[in-house]
Amino acid sequence: MHQRSLFFITSDYKLSEFLYFDLTFFCDSFESVSPEILKEIRGYQDVADKIIDEVLNGKFKGHTYDDLADFVDNFGNRIAGSVALENAIDYLGDRMRDIGFDNVHTENVTSPKWVRGFEEAVMLKPWRKTISVLGLAMSISTPEEGITGEVIVVQDFEDLHARVRDATNKILVFNAPFDNPENAIKYRQRGAIEGAKINASAVLVRSYATYSLATPHTGLMFYDGDVQKIPAGEISIEDAELLYRLQKKGQKPIVHIKLRSNFESDIITRNTIGDMVGTTKPHEFVLISGHADSYDVGQGALDDGYGVIVSIKAVELLKALKLKPKRTIRTILWTAEEVGEVPFGAAQYLEKHLEELRNNYTMFLESDSGIHNVHGLIFNGTAQAQCIMQEVLQLLAPINATKLYSHFPRLKTDIVPLMQATGVSGALPATDADKYFWAHHSAADTMTFLNPRDLDICLAMCSVLSYVLGDISIMLPRAVVL
Amino acid sequence: MHQRSLFFITSDYKLSEFLYFDLTFFCDSFESVSPEILKEIRGYQDVADKIIDEVLNGKFKGHTYDDLADFVDNFGNRIAGSVALENAIDYLGDRMRDIGFDNVHTENVTSPKWVRGFEEAVMLKPWRKTISVLGLAMSISTPEEGITGEVIVVQDFEDLHARVRDATNKILVFNAPFDNPENAIKYRQRGAIEGAKINASAVLVRSYATYSLATPHTGLMFYDGDVQKIPAGEISIEDAELLYRLQKKGQKPIVHIKLRSNFESDIITRNTIGDMVGTTKPHEFVLISGHADSYDVGQGALDDGYGVIVSIKAVELLKALKLKPKRTIRTILWTAEEVGEVPFGAAQYLEKHLEELRNNYTMFLESDSGIHNVHGLIFNGTAQAQCIMQEVLQLLAPINATKLYSHFPRLKTDIVPLMQATGVSGALPATDADKYFWAHHSAADTMTFLNPRDLDICLAMCSVLSYVLGDISIMLPRAVVL
Numbered sequence: 001m002h003q004r005s006l007f008f009i010t011s012d013y014k015l016s017e018f019l020y021f022d023l024t025f026f027c028d029s030f031e032s033v034s035p036e037i038l039k040e041i042r043g044y045q046d047v048a049d050k051i052i053d054e055v056l057n058g059k060f061k062g063h064t065y066d067d068l069a070d071f072v073d074n075f076g077n078r079i080a081g082s083v084a085l086e087n088a089i090d091y092l093g094d095r096m097r098d099i100g101f102d103n104v105h106t107e108n109v110t111s112p113k114w115v116r117g118f119e120e121a122v123m124l125k126p127w128r129k130t131i132s133v134l135g136l137a138m139s140i141s142t143p144e145e146g147i148t149g150e151v152i153v154v155q156d157f158e159d160l161h162a163r164v165r166d167a168t169n170k171i172l173v174f175n176a177p178f179d180n181p182e183n184a185i186k187y188r189q190r191g192a193i194e195g196a197k198i199n200a201s202a203v204l205v206r207s208y209a210t211y212s213l214a215t216p217h218t219g220l221m222f223y224d225g226d227v228q229k230i231p232a233g234e235i236s237i238e239d240a241e242l243l244y245r246l247q248k249k250g251q252k253p254i255v256h257i258k259l260r261s262n263f264e265s266d267i268i269t270r271n272t273i274g275d276m277v278g279t280t281k282p283h284e285f286v287l288i289s290g291h292a293d294s295y296d297v298g299q300g301a302l303d304d305g306y307g308v309i310v311s312i313k314a315v316e317l318l319k320a321l322k323l324k325p326k327r328t329i330r331t332i333l334w335t336a337e338e339v340g341e342v343p344f345g346a347a348q349y350l351e352k353h354l355e356e357l358r359n360n361y362t363m364f365l366e367s368d369s370g371i372h373n374v375h376g377l378i379f380n381g382t383a384q385a386q387c388i389m390q391e392v393l394q395l396l397a398p399i400n401a402t403k404l405y406s407h408f409p410r411l412k413t414d415i416v417p418l419m420q421a422t423g424v425s426g427a428l429p430a431t432d433a434d435k436y437f438w439a440h441h442s443a444a445d446t447m448t449f450l451n452p453r454d455l456d457i458c459l460a461m462c463s464v465l466s467y468v469l470g471d472i473s474i475m476l477p478r479a480v481v482l
Numbered sequence: 483m484h485q486r487s488l489f490f491i492t493s494d495y496k497l498s499e500f501l502y503f504d505l506t507f508f509c510d511s512f513e514s515v516s517p518e519i520l521k522e523i524r525g526y527q528d529v530a531d532k533i534i535d536e537v538l539n540g541k542f543k544g545h546t547y548d549d550l551a552d553f554v555d556n557f558g559n560r561i562a563g564s565v566a567l568e569n570a571i572d573y574l575g576d577r578m579r580d581i582g583f584d585n586v587h588t589e590n591v592t593s594p595k596w597v598r599g600f601e602e603a604v605m606l607k608p609w610r611k612t613i614s615v616l617g618l619a620m621s622i623s624t625p626e627e628g629i630t631g632e633v634i635v636v637q638d639f640e641d642l643h644a645r646v647r648d649a650t651n652k653i654l655v656f657n658a659p660f661d662n663p664e665n666a667i668k669y670r671q672r673g674a675i676e677g678a679k680i681n682a683s684a685v686l687v688r689s690y691a692t693y694s695l696a697t698p699h700t701g702l703m704f705y706d707g708d709v710q711k712i713p714a715g716e717i718s719i720e721d722a723e724l725l726y727r728l729q730k731k732g733q734k735p736i737v738h739i740k741l742r743s744n745f746e747s748d749i750i751t752r753n754t755i756g757d758m759v760g761t762t763k764p765h766e767f768v769l770i771s772g773h774a775d776s777y778d779v780g781q782g783a784l785d786d787g788y789g790v791i792v793s794i795k796a797v798e799l800l801k802a803l804k805l806k807p808k809r810t811i812r813t814i815l816w817t818a819e820e821v822g823e824v825p826f827g828a829a830q831y832l833e834k835h836l837e838e839l840r841n842n843y844t845m846f847l848e849s850d851s852g853i854h855n856v857h858g859l860i861f862n863g864t865a866q867a868q869c870i871m872q873e874v875l876q877l878l879a880p881i882n883a884t885k886l887y888s889h890f891p892r893l894k895t896d897i898v899p900l901m902q903a904t905g906v907s908g909a910l911p912a913t914d915a916d917k918y919f920w921a922h923h924s925a926a927d928t929m930t931f932l933n934p935r936d937l938d939i940c941l942a943m944c945s946v947l948s949y950v951l952g953d954i955s956i957m958l959p960r961a962v963v964l
Contacts (some may be wrong), residue, residue, distance in 0.1 A: 073727055076609045084609065127558045127566065132925065174821040214780070214925035238928040242781075245555055245929070298696070299724075443614065443696035446720040447727070 001227060018465055023404060027387035040472055041391045048464045049397035050321060055460040056399070060317055064459045068309045072299040074421040077268070079137075079296040080336040080344070081267045083114025091290055092308060092333055093272050094456040099316045101274030101331065107352070111336035113267045113345045114138050116296055117260030121235065123202070124148070126246065132214050132236040133204070134212065134297060134442075135259040136188060139232045146258035147171065153244045156193060157186070166359040171255055174205045175240040178437065182410050184208055185219075192232040195226045200256035202231045202257060206240035210437040214238050217442040218295055220339060231259050269293070271345045272333040276315045276324075278470060285356075286470045287364045288314055288462055291337035291345065291414055298445030302436065306455060307367035308333045313365045314463040325470030327362065333413045337368075338454035346414035350421055358422040362475040364415040365465060369428035370436030370452060374457045376403030376466075381425030386475040389425070392468055401461050405430050423479035427465070429458055501836055504885060509794055509869035522954055523873045530877035530946045532803060537942040538881070542571055542799055546941045547934035552790045552927065554781040561619075561778040562818040562826070563595025563749045569776055573589035574790060574815055575754050581798045583756030583813065589834070592824045595749045596620050599742030600777055603686070603717065606630070607736040608728065613698050614718040615686070616779060616924075618670065618703040620713045628740035629653065629683050629713070635726045639668070639676060641763040643808055653737055654682035656723040659690050660919065664892050667701075674714040675706045684713045684739060688722035692919040696720050699924040702821060713741050750776070753827045754815040758797045758806075760952060766809040767838075768943055768952045769846045770796055773819035773827065773896055780927030784918065788937060789849035790815045796945040808954030809844065816896045819850075828896035832903055840904040844957040846897040847947060849940060851910035852918030853932060856939045858885030859947075863907030867958040871907070874950055883943050885913050905961035909947070 027033065031042075051240035054060050071091070078085035089106065096104045114137050153173040165173075172195040174187040186206045195203040207217040216236045223229045246253050272292065278284065290307020294300020311331045318329070334345035350357060369378060376396075379389050386406055393402045408419075408426065419426040441447045442474040469476070484750035509515065515523075536542050554571070560567035571588065578586045588778045596619050603613035635655040638643040646654075652679040657668040668869075669687045677685035689699040698718045705711045728735050754774065760766065772789020776782020793813045800811070832839060851860060858878075861871050868888055875884045890908065901908040951958070 054644065070731075071726055073724065073731070074608075076611055126556075129558055130925075211695070212926070212930065213693070213697040213921060214699065214928070215695040236925075238926065238930040241930050242928065247549055249552075260924070262541060443612075443718075444694070444720065446696070446724065448694065448720040448723050 004135045009333050023386060023390050023437050024404065027390060031383050031387040033391055037388065037474060038391060041395070041468070044395055044406055044468045047085045047323065047467060049398060050418055051317065051463045052398050052460045054317060054321060054447060055456045055463070060459065061456060062452040064309060064455035065450065068301060068305055068450070068455065069315065069447050070241045071309055072301045072305045077296050077300045078112040078292060078294045079297060080269055081115070081264065082296070085269060085293050085335070089270050089272055089333070089335065092292060092312065094271070096274040096331070099312065100319060101315060102277045104272070104274040106270035106272050107349065109269050109271055109335050109345045109348050111268050111269050112138070112339060113264040114339060117141065117262060119233070119259050120255040121233070121255060123255050124252055126251050131239045131255065132216040133233045133250055133257065133259070134216040134218040135231070135261055136218055137235045137261060138263070139221055139261060140229045141260045141404040142202065142231045142258050146256055147202050148254065148256040151243055151253050153247045161193060164198055167195065169200045170200055171257065172200035172203045173240060173243050174203065176206060178208065178210050181437070188219050188234065189222050192221055192230050193227055196227040196230045200230060200467050201235050204233055204235045204257070207234045207237055207399050208437070209237060209442070210434040212237040214442050214448065215442045217440065218297060219441045222341065233257065269335040271349055274331050276318065276329040278286045278327040279324050280326045282328050284475065285330045285359055286327055286466045287330050287332060288466050289332045289334060289364070289366045289414060290368055291334040291343070293335050293338055295338055295441045297441070297443045298439070299447065301447050301450055302371060302443060302445045303440045304337070304368045306371050306450065306458070307352070310367050310455070310459050310462050313459055314466055315457065317463045318467055323467055325467050327470040329466045329470050337414055342417055343414045347417050350418055354421060357418055357424065357475045361422070361424045362469050364418050364424055364426045365462060366413055366415045366426070367429055368413050369464060370431035370433055371454045371458055372435040374429045374431050374454060374461055375401050376405060376430040378408055378428045378430045379425065380408035380419060382477050382479045385425045388476060392465065395464055395468065396461055399457050399460055401457065403430060421481065423481040425476045429461060497929055501704070501751050505868060505888065506874050509590050509872060513865045513869040515869050517872055517923070519870065519956060520873060523752060523877070523950070526877055526950045529805065529949060531880060533799065533945045534880050534942045536799060536803060537938045537945070542802070542941065543938060544934040546791060546795055546937035549795065549851055549931065550783060550787055550932070550937065553791055554783045554787045559778050559782045560774060560776045560779060562593040562744065562775050562821045563597070564778070567817070569750060570753050571815070571817065574774060574794065577794055578754070578756040578783060578813065581794065582801060583797060584649065584759045586754070586756040588752035588754050589831065591653070591751050591753055591817050591827045591830045592748050593718050594620070594821060595746040595750050597744045599623065599744060601716070601737040601741050603737060605735055605737050608733050610636070613721045614698040615715045615739065615741070616698040616700040617713070617715045617740065617743055618700055620745070621674070621703055621741060622711045622744060623742045624684065624713045624740050630687060630736065630738040630739055633685050633725055633735050633737050635729045642676060649677065649680045649682035652682055653739065654685045655722060655725050656685065656687045657726040658688060660690065663919070666690055670701050670716065671704050674703055674712050675709055678709040678712045682712060686715055686717045686739070687721055689716045690919070691924070692718060692916040694719040697926050699922065699925045700779060701923045704823065714743050715739065751817040753817050753831055756813050758800065758811040760804050760809040762808045764810050765842055766957065767812045767843045768809055768948045769812050769814060769843055770948050771814045771816060771846070771848045772850055773816040773825070775817050775820055777820055777923045779923070779925045780921070781929065782926045782927060783855060783929050783932055783933060785922045786850045786931065788853050788940070792849045792937070792941050792944050795941055796948055799941065799945045800949055804842065805949055807949050809952040810951050811948045819896055824899055825894060825896045829899050832900055836903060839900055839906065843904070843906045843937035846900050846906055846907070846908045847944060848895055848897045849911055849944060850895050852913035852915055853936045853940055854914045854917040856883055856911045856913050856936060856943055858883050858912040860887045860890055860910045860912045862901060864959050864961045867907045874947065877946055877950065878943055881939050881942055883939065885912060903963065905963040907958045911943060
């Protein structure tokens with residue numbers, strides 16, 4: 001098969017709509033899937049229907065929600081380095097053994113450990129108000145007594161550079177609206193670097209979120225070796241907008257913050273790996289995955305408890321239906337996804353298993369892209385792989401999950417470094433993306449935010465895709481990695 | 483006019499739909515509005531169009547949002563007894579004088595004062611988790627060291643009485659879902675009474691809210707002289723559901739709470755009254771109103787900052803358009819609505835002005851029913867008054883606000899005691915009611931929760947209604963008070 005490279009990770013991601021192109025014309029005209037393959041794909045409709053029926057009407061109905069609740073209610077949130085995460089990893093491995101996965105084992109992963117301490121923020125002037133705040137992961141602490149200062153609020157880096165030369169003894173606030181995920185995240189990630197360059201004492205960033213009920217979010221931030229490290233936190237959208245409005249009216253709000261934390265490097269955590277060994281092609285793989293770690297607020301149900309539970313239950317479901325694909329379905333529950341510039345679990349797995357990942361995998365599937373209204377797949381692969389996948393997705397017509405989005409967001413998920421290093425196709429469930437950013441990395445990431453139906457649809461999709469890609473005669477064509 | 487009494491405050495309120503009946507058939511068949519009145523009403527279409535155009539396209543466009551932000555950003559929240567509330571009342575009176583209201587003055591109101599102190603809640607077992615909590619207004623404090631105990635979670639009073647005989651040394655948690663506003667509020671109001679009867683140490687009530695992003699709400703609770711007073715707070719929906727799920731799995735969660743507060747009775751606060759004196763019937767009135775006080779979290783923008791600003795700006799708008807109705811439009815900005823079993827400001831105004839309220843008012847309008855998607859009026863009056871109002875509402879067709887809901891919710895708003903004592907018709911804007919309960923009495927009640935368009939629509943509606951009812955030849959027929 002030729003390898004026309006459409007492999008791309010672009011930056012013009014649009015919220016909620018990603019970049020949806022109907023590929024029908026393109027595929028029919030230029031990359032038509034051969035009649036034999038088309039026939040083979042359509043031959044899986046009965047199996048797909050059976051899987052879907054078992055989830056929507058059979059004994060798996062609603063169980064993914066219950067299993068996810070059992071999991072996250074047992075341990076709470078699971079940041080890298082926590083006892084809760086390692087207990088959760090043990091539990092997930094036990095669940096996989098109970099279900100009858102083959103070769104269940106863990107592989108060690110090195111990660112830093114950041115532990116949130118006491119945190120508070122208060123606006124002292126023009127009137128007293130508690131500010132909803134969460135320190136950002138990897139931020140240094142404020143001094144024990146905290147930091148008090150006038151705030152300077154800017155909308156974005158452009159506004160900052162145009163208006164502010166010096167922020168000595170001031171707290172810099174970024175009130176950047178969430179225009180799109182790839183742009184808005186810059187303020188969380190690089191706010192402290194830009195703040196330090198103009199001598200700000202600390203930075204507070206409007207939460208990286210699409211909606212808020214006074215809920216602050218957290219996430220990862222970076223320093224730059226060349227500039228001073230200053231503490232950084234996220235405040236609620238409401239508080240960022242309030243500070244901005246007050247400043248516009250000529251007020252000079254005074255804010256006090258205390259953000260305490262501890263940092264350790266190089267703790268050991270574990271990826272969990274288990275297989276459903278293929279019947280005739282055991283050395284070819286479909287990867288289904290999610291990450292076991294979470295942030296240290298909420299329950300990590302959305303990000304990404306559901307991803308690990310769905311990746312386990314997809315195999316449980318195939319086993320229950322006695323469906324055995326030719327290739328091996330490999331479930332990997334990544335660890336330490338949240339706290340690193342690269343996802344540590346996936347990156348370290350890649351180092352050890354590069355050749356196998358490059359040569360023996362047909363697709364990397366990960367569930368870490370939200371769960372509300374799964375209606376298709378965000379897919380990255382060659383033009384030909386896209387056209388094949390578009391046909392495969394038609395098997396999901398009974399659950400209205402047939403849309404293939406050919407733009408893969410430039411965000412950190414475990415499979416991105418794998419895709420980049422190998423050229424193997426990668427996929428995430430396509431969901432109502434803006435809903436994901438209502439709750440991720442916040443106290444609102446709980447079971448209450450989810451509903452059983454969405455989880456059932458996601459399970460049905462992941463099960464059908466892993467079975468069909470694991471069983472069909474061809475591997476998806478890989479892209480050439482330049 | 484005859485007084486067929488359809489005056490009712492029923493209890494079968496349905497969220498988001500209230501009880502909407504299309505009255506067209508009823509009014510055409512039984513209560514037809516006379517051709518003269520109908521003609522008169524329809525004659526106001528030009529004026530209504532002019533008002534609507536000025537708000538949606540003219541110089542008032544977006545100004546209600548800006549004025550509301552100026553107001554709430556200046557003072558923050560405004561609970562009865564606070565300096566912020568009294569400063570806010572001064573500010574509102576000054577605004578009314580600037581606009582040229584007549585007879586602007588305040589009348590004293592006696593109110594209790596409840597001041598929130600330090601509050602925290604933590605789940606200690608089976609794992610440690612911060613619980614989002616707000617003490618309820620008028621709750622007593624926990625002891626200085628707090629209260630620690632096993633929780634017992636019940637769904638509702640029925641579940642409580644069926645399952646729990648004794649809760650000595652335990653914290654009782656009500657996890658009642660929000661089925662409808664009039665039922666769900668019982669747990670907040672009477673939870674502590676029912677808890678005390680079985681010797682609970684304290685009660686925590688699932689927030690009286692229709693949606694949550696880990697946001698606790700607050701509100702008023704009651705004690706009963708016959709039973710012990712125990713402390714009461716609201717926790718987030720997420721935390722209530724978590725505790726419930728844990729208990730269902732056989733866990734016995736241990737929770738620590740500290741809810742500190744102070745209580746004073748009999749402080750003085752003030753209603754603010756101002757008139758746009760009628761040209762030929764100055765002693766007949768249309769009331770437009772909202773309450774200036776709020777809870778002590780968030781900004782009180784939704785509840786009820788918008789109500790006071792709209793009630794001022796309606797007159798500002800009529801003045802700008804040089805529209806002078808025959809009757810007096812009286813704007814009253816109530817105080818101390820939130821903290822009493824009756825709304826103190828309105829109830830004390832009623833005591834002093836009963837005769838005038840009974841005899842001289844055509845309608846009491848209040849804006850305190852949410853602001854999202856104003857699309858009509860919740861109206862309470864005689865059958866004939868309803869039929870007249872349905873015709874008047876047709877003037878609002880350009881803003882799609884023509885629906886008349888003939889069920890008035892059994893909830894505390896200032897005009898309810900006035901209506902009950904006088905039989906005069908009362909009205910609230912009809913909105914997407916469930917959205918109101920996303921934010922009310924919580925940190926999420928801020929400018930961020932609102933948008934300019936909704937406020938413009940509300941202003942247009944209140945201005946048209948107060949002008950037309952202030953100018954039309956008839957007063958709305960009053961109900962007989964039994």
